[in-house]
Amino acid sequence: ETGVTQTPRHLVMGMTNKKSLKCEQHLGHNAMYWYKQSAKKPLELMFVYSLEERVENNSVPSRFSPECPNSSHLFLHLHTLQPEDSALYLCASSQLGGTGETQYFGPGTRLLVL
Amino acid sequence: AQSVSQHNHHVILSEAASLELGCNYSYGGTVNLFWYVQYPGQHLQLLLKYFSGDPLVKGIKGFEAEFIKSKFSFNLRKPSVQWSDTAEYFCAVAKYGGATNKLIFGTGTLLAVQP
Numbered sequence: 001e002t003g004v005t006q007t008p009r010h011l012v013m014g015m016t017n018k019k020s021l022k023c024e025q026h027l028g029h030n031a032m033y034w035y036k037q038s039a040k041k042p043l044e045l046m047f048v049y050s051l052e053e054r055v056e057n058n059s060v061p062s063r064f065s066p067e068c069p070n071s072s073h074l075f076l077h078l079h080t081l082q083p084e085d086s087a088l089y090l091c092a093s094s095q096l097g098g099t100g101e102t103q104y105f106g107p108g109t110r111l112l113v114l
Numbered sequence: 115a116q117s118v119s120q121h122n123h124h125v126i127l128s129e130a131a132s133l134e135l136g137c138n139y140s141y142g143g144t145v146n147l148f149w150y151v152q153y154p155g156q157h158l159q160l161l162l163k164y165f166s167g168d169p170l171v172k173g174i175k176g177f178e179a180e181f182i183k184s185k186f187s188f189n190l191r192k193p194s195v196q197w198s199d200t201a202e203y204f205c206a207v208a209k210y211g212g213a214t215n216k217l218i219f220g221t222g223t224l225l226a227v228q229p
Contacts, residue, residue, distance in 0.1 A: 004157075040221065041221065042118070042222075043204070043206075045217065048216070056216070101208065102160060102163060103217055104160070105157050105158035105159075108157060
């Protein structure tokens, strides 16, 4: 399934590095999301973009900076991360529509911060 | 705060055994309910969803789930599991408000099916 793609699939970075995660959705959706998946914890919603505007920021540290240049692309810019930020970062998209809305997920980027 | 509870963290079954994974949520308003599955090395996939109507919903690969409003539950079932069902299963609840519907996930249940 290629509805939502993410690159890179794996990333190793030092605490002083700057990197970016990319997400692209091919489903014609108008909302996009970033989630963090850590072991033994529920998926944590980080950011929500609706119609290319950020509508939710769930108390995420400023070392994570999202960008949504258009409805198909979503980025997560990373800088001065901490080892506890190591996790699987998932992107999702949906078509806004009230009760019928369903989110579709990408394969994730496995991030390791050394 | 709204939450989703999955009581079974690890489940081990033999092939052909019946499966039931529990999911309870705490949100009292109108909700949509989902089960997602994550096979080893693969991305989260939608297994089934409930929006309205018949509380017994059928999904892919022979899975079904029953919404019991009075119990705030949405348990996942399959009458006979296969080795290929080995995966992690996530229950999620969508609550409404603001510009989008916010998904709240449970911690997941890791299912291992032994051949």
